[in-house]
Amino acid sequence: MNPYTNLPDHHFWRRSVSNVDRRDFNPVTATRFTISREARIATAGSCFAQHISRKLSGIGFNYFVTERGTHLPEAERAAQNYGVFSARFGNIYTTRQLRHLFDAAFGRWAPAEQAWQRPDGRWVDPYRPQVEPAGYANPDAVLQARQAHLHCVRTMFEQCDVFVFTLGLTEGWFSRVDGAVFPLAPGVVAGQYDEGKHGFTNFGVAEVEDDLRYVLGLLKGINPGVKVLLTVSPVPLLATYENRNVLVATTYSKSVLRVAAETIMRETPWVDYFPSYEIITGSYNGGAYYEADAREVNHLGVAHAMRAFLENYVPDRRRAAAPASSPAARPEGYNPGKVVCDEEAIAQITF
Numbered sequence: 001m002n003p004y005t006n007l008p009d010h011h012f013w014r015r016s017v018s019n020v021d022r023r024d025f026n027p028v029t030a031t032r033f034t035i036s037r038e039a040r041i042a043t044a045g046s047c048f049a050q051h052i053s054r055k056l057s058g059i060g061f062n063y064f065v066t067e068r069g070t071h072l073p074e075a076e077r078a079a080q081n082y083g084v085f086s087a088r089f090g091n092i093y094t095t096r097q098l099r100h101l102f103d104a105a106f107g108r109w110a111p112a113e114q115a116w117q118r119p120d121g122r123w124v125d126p127y128r129p130q131v132e133p134a135g136y137a138n139p140d141a142v143l144q145a146r147q148a149h150l151h152c153v154r155t156m157f158e159q160c161d162v163f164v165f166t167l168g169l170t171e172g173w174f175s176r177v178d179g180a181v182f183p184l185a186p187g188v189v190a191g192q193y194d195e196g197k198h199g200f201t202n203f204g205v206a207e208v209e210d211d212l213r214y215v216l217g218l219l220k221g222i223n224p225g226v227k228v229l230l231t232v233s234p235v236p237l238l239a240t241y242e243n244r245n246v247l248v249a250t251t252y253s254k255s256v257l258r259v260a261a262e263t264i265m266r267e268t269p270w271v272d273y274f275p276s277y278e279i280i281t282g283s284y285n286g287g288a289y290y291e292a293d294a295r296e297v298n299h300l301g302v303a304h305a306m307r308a309f310l311e312n313y314v315p316d317r318r319r320a321a322a323p324a325s326s327p328a329a330r331p332e333g334y335n336p337g338k339v340v341c342d343e344e345a346i347a348q349i350t351f
Contacts, residue, residue, distance in 0.1 A: 040064035042086040042160035046168025067152035090128035095211035115139035116191030208260035234280035
């Protein structure tokens with residue numbers, strides 16, 4: 001006898017990873033809650049978070065969208081980023097962005113920089129610079145749109161039953177005036193970078209954990225029944241500002257986020273972690289879940305992650321996804337259209 005003698009198969013690599021068909025691999029061993037068809041599910045975070053929202057809405061679940069763009073014809077809403085996330089906040093790459101968004105939505109904080117001007121003379125919101133493709137006519141229009149947006153964000157936090165947040169990056173650009181963090185560096189799509197006003201940061205584990213504790217504590221206070229599901233984006237950094245190879249920078253960033261998610265999950269009983277990151281990046285699949293650029297997640301990876309999600313969090317939909325025996329099949333109800341990713345704007349000016 002030894003401490004490992006009677007442990008279940010999932011404790012051992014050979015039994016649960018290397019001797020399991022790649023498409024049958026499911027690293028979830030237990031969940032803290034399940035998701036009913038009626039539950040209001042809100043999503044936010046990096047680009048990868050959109051796969052969950054598309055899948056759930058595609059199979060008829062209650063994807064909770066508070067900023068719908070009903071004033072526009074339905075065909076125009078997606079082009080203007082309505083319904084990409086639960087509210088029109090674009091990508092929230094860092095936990096500090098989430099913290100500032102929450103505070104702004106509940107009137108606890110307001111940023112110093114209110115509008116950036118684009119090269120074409122139009123204006124954008126610095127905290128969601130690409131949600132309005134046409135831009136705004138003037139700074140006042142930016143502010144008015146932002147106030148309407150924050151009202152929708154507040155409704156989302158107050159009324160959602162499940163909040164899914166995908167942690168994406170630790171690198172970010174901030175205002176030296178008030179610490180506000182932007183999804184893109186000033187000057188990439190709008191505004192101008194000023195070393196006296198702006199700075200670069202790379203958040204550590206303690207900072208990410210503190211941001212999550214702060215937001216989750218306040219969220220529970222205004223929405224006592226809410227459940228939270230954390231995920232980590234498997235998409236590598238498009239670029240790093242650190243003086244190191246982008247792959248090394250990616251490893252640091254994702255490691256920080258994974259550790260922080262684990263810590264918060266262990267200390268918060270109504271928070272769970274879903275291992276989409278492990279499903280996509282795991283060595284067991286031999287890189288099969290990335291496109292040729294070794295960065296973008298392909299439809300096979302999305303299908304596998306969402307199949308595992310449904311099998312564990314949505315009991316009545318255990319067979320909703322494409323069968324594992326059909327490796328080329330796309331997941332049922334999934335829209336494979338291009339994912340909206342603010343980070344891609346960096347490539348447009350550097351390559």
